Amino acid sequence: MLNWIARDRVATLLLVTIAVLLAVGAAAPGFLAPSTATMIWSNGLVLMLIALGVFPVILTRNIDVSGGSVLGLSAVTLGLSLNAGFAMPVAIALTLGAGLAAGAVNGVLVAVLGVPSIVATLGTLGLFRGVMLIATGGEWIEELPETLKALGAKSIGGLSVMGLCTMVVIVAVWAFLRARRGRWVMVVGDNRAAARHLGLPVKRIEFLAFVWGGGMAALAGITFAAQIGFVPNQAGTGIELRAIAALVLGGISLLGGVGTVAGVVIGVIFFTSIDTALVFLKIPAYWNDLIGGAMLLTVLLIDGRLRIALEARDRAARYHRGEAPTPQSKTLEDAA
Amino acid sequence: MKPTLAELVSVSKNYGPVAVLKGVDFSVRKGEVHALLGGNGAGKSTLMKILAGLVPATGGQVQIGGAALSPATPAQAQAMGLYLVPQEAHIFPNQSVLENVCIGLPQAASAYRSRVKDLIARMGVTLRLETKAATLEIADRQIVEILRGLIRDAKVLILDEPTSALTPHEVDTLFTRMKSLRESGHGLVFISHKLHELRAVSDRITVLRDGFVVHSAEMAQSTDAEILAAMSPGVTALNDRVEGKIVSEEKVLQLSHLSGEGFVDISLEVHRGEVLGLTGVVGAGRTELAETLVGLRPRSGGEVLLEGRPFHATKPSDAVKQGIVHLSEDRQQYGLFLEAPLYWNTSSFVYHRLPFFLRPGREQTRFETYRKSLGIKCASADQPVNSLSGGNQQKVLLSKCLAAEPKLLILDEPTRGVDVGARNDIYRIIEDLAAAGTSVIVISSDFDEVVRLSDRIAVMAGGHLAGELPAGASTDAIGQLAFESKETTHA
Numbered sequence: 015m016l017n018w019i020a021r022d023r024v025a026t027l028l029l030v031t032i033a034v035l036l037a038v039g040a041a042a043p044g045f046l047a048p049s050t051a052t053m054i055w056s057n058g059l060v061l062m063l064i065a066l067g068v069f070p071v072i073l074t075r076n077i078d079v080s081g082g083s084v085l086g087l088s089a090v091t092l093g094l095s096l097n098a099g100f101a102m103p104v105a106i107a108l109t110l111g112a113g114l115a116a117g118a119v120n121g122v123l124v125a126v127l128g129v130p131s132i133v134a135t136l137g138t139l140g141l142f143r144g145v146m147l148i149a150t151g152g153e154w155i156e157e158l159p160e161t162l163k164a165l166g167a168k169s170i171g172g173l174s175v176m177g178l179c180t181m182v183v184i185v186a187v188w189a190f191l192r193a194r195r196g197r198w199v200m201v202v203g204d205n206r207a208a209a210r211h212l213g214l215p216v217k218r219i220e221f222l223a224f225v226w227g228g229g230m231a232a233l234a235g236i237t238f239a240a241q242i243g244f245v246p247n248q249a250g251t252g253i254e255l256r257a258i259a260a261l262v263l264g265g266i267s268l269l270g271g272v273g274t275v276a277g278v279v280i281g282v283i284f285f286t287s288i289d290t291a292l293v294f295l296k297i298p299a300y301w302n303d304l305i306g307g308a309m310l311l312t313v314l315l316i317d318g319r320l321r322i323a324l325e326a327r328d329r330a331a332r333y334h335r336g337e338a339p340t341p342q343s344k345t346l347e348d349a350a
Numbered sequence: 351m352k353p354t355l356a357e358l359v360s361v362s363k364n365y366g367p368v369a370v371l372k373g374v375d376f377s378v379r380k381g382e383v384h385a386l387l388g389g390n391g392a393g394k395s396t397l398m399k400i401l402a403g404l405v406p407a408t409g410g411q412v413q414i415g416g417a418a419l420s421p422a423t424p425a426q427a428q429a430m431g432l433y434l435v436p437q438e439a440h441i442f443p444n445q446s447v448l449e450n451v452c453i454g455l456p457q458a459a460s461a462y463r464s465r466v467k468d469l470i471a472r473m474g475v476t477l478r479l480e481t482k483a484a485t486l487e488i489a490d491r492q493i494v495e496i497l498r499g500l501i502r503d504a505k506v507l508i509l510d511e512p513t514s515a516l517t518p519h520e521v522d523t524l525f526t527r528m529k530s531l532r533e534s535g536h537g538l539v540f541i542s543h544k545l546h547e548l549r550a551v552s553d554r555i556t557v558l559r560d561g562f563v564v565h566s567a568e569m570a571q572s573t574d575a576e577i578l579a580a581m582s583p584g585v586t587a588l589n590d591r592v593e594g595k596i597v598s599e600e601k602v603l604q605l606s607h608l609s610g611e612g613f614v615d616i617s618l619e620v621h622r623g624e625v626l627g628l629t630g631v632v633g634a635g636r637t638e639l640a641e642t643l644v645g646l647r648p649r650s651g652g653e654v655l656l657e658g659r660p661f662h663a664t665k666p667s668d669a670v671k672q673g674i675v676h677l678s679e680d681r682q683q684y685g686l687f688l689e690a691p692l693y694w695n696t697s698s699f700v701y702h703r704l705p706f707f708l709r710p711g712r713e714q715t716r717f718e719t720y721r722k723s724l725g726i727k728c729a730s731a732d733q734p735v736n737s738l739s740g741g742n743q744q745k746v747l748l749s750k751c752l753a754a755e756p757k758l759l760i761l762d763e764p765t766r767g768v769d770v771g772a773r774n775d776i777y778r779i780i781e782d783l784a785a786a787g788t789s790v791i792v793i794s795s796d797f798d799e800v801v802r803l804s805d806r807i808a809v810m811a812g813g814h815l816a817g818e819l820p821a822g823a824s825t826d827a828i829g830q831l832a833f834e835s836k837e838t839t840h841a
Contacts, residue, residue: 034565193458194457194458196461197445197449197453197458197459198453198454200442200444200445201442201445201449201453203444204443204444204445205440205441205442205443207440208440208442209442209454210404210424210451211404211424211434211436211440212424212428212440212453213423213425213426213428213429213454214453214454214499215426247743271442271443271444271445272444297697329611
């Protein structure tokens with residue numbers, strides 16, 4: 015049991031999430047209901063989409079902190095084009111195009127021009143927000159059509175259209191990572207030089223990861239606008255860091271090459287569950303950040319400690335047979 | 351004549367104004383092993399990278415299987431049947447062995463499972479396909495690289511110093527593999543610094559120096575002296591050991607029944623001014639013993655006396671302060687500050703002795719003394735270490751150790767990846783040190799080197815001290831001790 019938990023971050027997190035939900039259920043009757051589940055899901059949609067967008071970027075050992083601004087830019091594109099009288103499909107296509115273009119800018123900066131990804135996306139974080147503010151003249155976009163809001167409202171089986179879209183995306187990413195080319199994304203982050211040596215199109219893979227990140231941020235922007243019905247200036251501010259925190263919590267290594275879709279999903283659900291639970295516990299909303307941060311640190315610390323304990327045990331077992339040390343993994347792991 | 355599989359015609363390469371290769375011709379024929387030799391910085395690696403499409407040539411033609419390599423990318427070279435096994439195996443640590451071998455192939459890894467299994471069996475090694483690559487030993491990583499070449503149906507395999515991390519036993523198995531590949535019509539390029547290894551398997555030899563081909567002939571018709579003279583004029587052989595050295599009776603270090611991670615019950619003595627060779631196969635516990643001694647690993651039992659007083663380092667700085675200095679086998683990772691100037695590296699063991707406000711002038715003067723006495727070839731004390739060749743990097747490391755004025759110096763694989771000329775220099779430095787009264791423990795897998803340097807030889811096997819031999823013992827005697835007990839523990 016201990017082994018299983020320590021070897022699998024996703025399992026730890028799943029258990030902690032369930033424990034937290036049960037504890038909140040005990041304190042606030044009526045929390046443990048199917049309606050809460052759909053609520054957590056829909057509350058977490060925007061974060062989920064941003065996280066799914068950053069996920070491949072982090073797998074390639076890059077990072078994208080411009081997600082929040084791309085979300086804002088896309089939402090504004092959607093709002094402006096709808097209010098200018100474009101039909102819904104056209105507006106959505108324009109929005110996705112804006113997101114993909116923003117992602118392509120990041121991709122060109124990192125993969126083609128060789129700017130370190132943290133620097134490049136910190137730059138575009140400000141840049142895209144600026145473009146968005148200029149486009150709106152600093153005004154909020156309100157009075158979005160009902161057809162858009164319908165996308166965010168519960169329709170089929172308690173889920174919204176965007177909720178279903180997100181599920182499709184999750185399944186698609188899962189299937190992709192199991193495919194041959196999906197593996198390429200993982201190995202570029204694992205050892206870039208080796209990937210190049212084996213003839214993989216490393217730069218193209220990095221570029222496409224950023225483009226994907228932009229596309230997902232655009233989907234998040236559509237979801238955001240549909241759910242709240244207007245686009246404020248600060249739409250999406252800070253969400254990229256929450257997404258990265260959720261990914262780390264879900265066991266995705268910032269050093270690249272390690273991570274699962276299950277980890278992404280559970281990491282996001284954990285964060286959203288905490289926020290939702292606080293509402294049920296009638297704790298004022300301004301406590302959210304403190305409690306979320308504390309929970310993040312707690313889970314990471316427990317997980318880290320478990321891992322260290324397990325490694326120490328493995329190490330002791332390996333050297334215990336001093337008479338015949340297994341050649342397996344010896345010098346290298348120490349050197350690593 | 352056998353058909354040519356790959357060919358470089360008057361290839362040249364410039365990095366900015368610096369010409370690394372100047373019109374080099376090179377070819378590999380079907381069913382031959384072609385040895386490529388040259389000092390550090392002679393251009394061997396660049397030449398092979400050009401052949402493998404990793405680096406574009408400035409001039410000349412690259413042909414694989416009779417067709418020009420175009421576009422010059424690794425993917426294209428592999429598609430045309432050439433694979434470069436690099437010196438440091440390129441491993442994806444978080445992927446399985448199977449994925450590591452099959453990444454980049456046109457189908458998913460599972461489609462190749464049975465073929466990879468078959469190849470592993472044919473090579474006569476045991477390697478589980480599901481093992482995570484991070485846990486593989488250096489030798490197994492090399493096997494993974496060779497498998498990558500074979501699964502791609504490479505007709506030409508380039509092996510860049512495949513033996514530098516292997517023990518003699520593993521080298522033998524690798525040579526058997528290479529010979530069977532030659533029999534089946536593959537062409538191999540074999541790069542090594544060790545002449546006797548090249549002689550054991552190669553059919554032809556090409557020697558590079560300063561970007562030119564200075565010698566190219568059948569292996570059987572080239573004498574060692576010819577080859578060495580071509581490689582570095584002035585050096586005809588490794589200097590021989592000076593006989594009749596008298597070692598002081600004074601004991602500097604005494605280990606009694608020391609145990610720790612990977613070794614048990616080691617009792618040893620090191621005298622003042624003595625060079626103790628510590629050898630054995632990889633995994634025998636030599637490195638672990640050294641690391642435990644200087645406090646990098648926890649000690650589980652036993653006693654250590656340094657000049658008669660109990661010594662127990664819990665962290666490396668304890669050891670340095672008391673006069674035991676350890677030089678790691680992995681100089682890139684644990685030894686050098688690669689981007690830092692040379693003189694910073696020289697000072698790096700003694701920062702605790704430097705004044706609050708640093709005096710770069712004095713540090714440079716210190717570096718200058720070592721530059722002269724060790725013969726470090728560099729342009730200035732300000733250049734970063736990674737701009738030097740392997741041999742000179744190793745000398746900078748030695749200068750760092752000497753700056754700490756050790757009583758006992760532990761050198762782990764001091765000549766790995768170092769060419770013959772620099773190797774001679776390092777041997778001389780070690781001898782001078784011992785003559786000046788510093789005790790030296792040399793850890794090495796190269797039995798010839800151990801015999802060449804040591805006043806006494808300690809052999810470890812399977813974590814135990816297998817035995818001690820006097821100076822001048824034969825490499826066979828060492829091999830017997832090193833492998834014998836390995837076999838018994840496996841039985």
